[in-house]
Amino acid sequence: MACGTIENLSDGLSCPLCHHIFKDPVTLQSCGHNFCHTCLQRQQKSGVREGQDKTCPVCKKICPAHLCIPNITMSDLVGRIKENREDIRQMLKASQDFSDQLACSLCCERFRDPVSLQTCGHSFCHECLQKKARSTNQGGTLCPTCNQACPKKSYVHDHVLGSLVKRINRPGNRDQEQGREEGQEQKLVHECDKHKERISLFCLYDQTLCCLVCRDSFQHEQHKFLPLAEASDLIKVVVYVNVQKQLMLMNKVTNMSDDQEERMTEHKTNKVQVSEHITKEFEKLHKFLEDAKSDQLQQLDVTYDPLLKKMEENKETLRKKQKLLETNLEECQKKLVDSDIGALQDIREFLSQHCKTGQIEENLTVIKEKPETGLFKGPFQYYTWKRMLSVLQPAAAPLVLDPQTANWDVLLSKDLTSLSYRQNIFTLFSERRSLHFHVALTTECFSDGRHYFEVDVDGKKEWIVGLAKDTVERKRDAIIDDIYCSIFRNSHGELFISDSVVVSVACVTLKRVGMYLDYTGGQVSFYNAEKMTHLHSLSANFTGELCPYIGTSGLEEVPIKIVHLRL
Structure with missing residues (x-):
């Protein structure tokens, strides 16, 4: 200005x-x-x-x-x-x-x-x-x-x-005006180091103080100059704008730091709750299961501690950036009240050091990662049985299929534990029969407690394993709205959850699938039952009875079978 x-x-x-x-x-x-x-x-x-x-x-x-x-x-x-x-x-x-x-x-x-x-x-x-x-x-x-x-x-x-x-509209030569107000006191005259002439100009191109001889030299040929008073005003506008920007950024960093603190508190609370759950499960296995409990708690630390450490480091980074912003803000505020010469001296270094916030804005984020609950809140006693063949809770449910719920084109085994595709097997009408999916529900349904069962899918190209509400619509495709399931399609090499969420494209080696239901806790989890590795989890508020079911495609006759585990 x-x-x-x-x-x-x-x-x-x-x-x-x-x-x-x-x-x-x-x-x-x-x-x-x-x-x-x-x-x-x-x-x-x-x-x-x-x-x-x-x-x-x-x-x-x-x-x-x-x-x-x-x-x-x-x-x-x-x-x-x-x-x-x-x-x-x-x-x-x-x-x-x-x-x-x-x-x-x-x-x-x-x-x-x-x-x-x-x-x-x-x-x-x-x-x-x-x-x-x-x-x-x-x-x-x-x-x-x-x-x-x-x-x-x-x-x-x-x-x-x-x-x-x-x-x-006030007079432009503020040095002279100040001199008149102070009784024409002697002012300090700054000279050009090169030409020993009085400094009276500022080069906008090089951002340096200049004298009249500098203006006419080849070094500043075709450069734009301003009087010191005008140049000082412009520099202070630049600093003022950066002060406002850094104030806004400092508020942003402060809010993100507070958010990070809340996230850390939430994860620490979750870790305590999961630790208590693990401890309670393993106490039922008495002294000879102490080693297994220690292994699971160590896995919990391996999962949560790096995440908490990462959050702590990120929080410390945000604090350092906040402190740097406070330092820059203090320097900029000092620059605003400095004299014209003081405001313009070393301005290039000052702007580079205190008025650029691009690097401070980099990597500003709040870590919101959250471990899957199914990694730890699963059938831990069943995990241990794989190694120790001891008492389990929940034990694997010995489920059997209900012929009255089977689709027209599926064939059930004599022991009612497996089904395969066969066209037009059932001829009797049943209100409970599914007409649009090659599936069959089990005779047992669940309305409370914790339950687990496994299904053999070895050699299957396409299969379905899941839970359905007992009131699910059987006459049309709307059955998808009332189910919790995993659907594997070998033609795409993908594992879906409820026909929407892709879990993995490397599930072609699955031979046995485990499904865990915690009705009271509102959790459904799927596992690779051979290695008991977690695949995916769903959370919901369950009401009414939930019936396990299995299904196949209309393109293959290889059976899918419910596994009855025996000690």
Whole structure:
């Protein structure tokens, strides 16, 4: 900006109630004072008793709250103050934009005694409005900008805008002005190290201090120069914008750090709950299972501790970045109050070190990883039975299939533990029979407790294993809406959960699938039963009875079989 520092702009655009830059500025019609819209409403609501007239917070002149108008010119100036600027060349253009905003649209010069129309909020010089505004049939005037009709003399003097113009129009040579105020005291003259001439210019291209001889040298050929006062204003605008940006970024980092703390607390709580669950399960196996319990607790630490450590490191990184932002903010604030020469000296290094936040913004994230509950909240006693052949709880359920629920085109074995595809096997009608899927439900259904069963899928190209509500629709494809299942399709090499979530593309080696139901806990988990490795888990609030079922495709006759485990 040609004259006037960024401090002066901020002071001129500050609300007298909150002392911050205006937000949605409005002008009181009775006195012309400006406030943030929200600040004015809050002040008049809290400071006036019922039945009393509302007054201006500055001059105490009576002014009802509804007699205030938006100040468009002030809103545009505030918007431009808050715009981000990346370098000095952009700020040079921005200074012209600020100057344009302080110009009357009628005389194209800076405002003189500015007034704002009450109906639309546009601002003009008082004299220009009286000379050039067009009259209406009712004796009023038309706004020269938007042509909106305004009652005669329906304008208000804008004190804040007038004060801001006075700040901008003050004498440009601030060194001389300061000298006059201090009684023409002797000032320190800075000389060019190369030419020993008085430094009076700033090169925008090299961002260095220069003398008149430097300006005419080959080193600065075709470079753009500014007087020190103007260059200082532009540099302080750059620093001011970066201060605002770093304040916003510091708030962001602080909030993310708090969020990370909450996530860590949640994971620590979950770890304690899972640890208690594991301990309770293994206590039932008595002394000879202590080694197995220790192995599972170690696996829990291996799973959670790296995640918690990663979260702790990320939290520490966020704290360091927050501290760096605080340091940069402190240095930038010092730069704002520095002298012209002090503000411009070593400016390249200063901007590079304190006014670039790109590296600080890198890798700003809150770690939200969460281990699968099925890794630890599963049939632990069954895991141990694989190695120790001891008592299990839950024991593998000895399920059998219900012929009345079997599809027309499936063949059940004599012991009712397996099925395979055969066309038109059943001829008797049954209300419980599934018509659209090659499946059969078991005779036993579950409405509480914990249960586990395994299904042999060795050699199968396509199969279905899952749970269905006892009230599931059997006559149409809507059965998918009321089931919890895993569907394997060898043609795609994919394992799906409820026909939607892809679990793995490497499941072609599955020979036996385990399914675990914790009805009370609302958990369904699937496992590779050969190695007891977790595949996937589902969570839901179960109601009514859940019936296990198995199914096949209509393209193969290889049977799928429920496994009856015996000790």
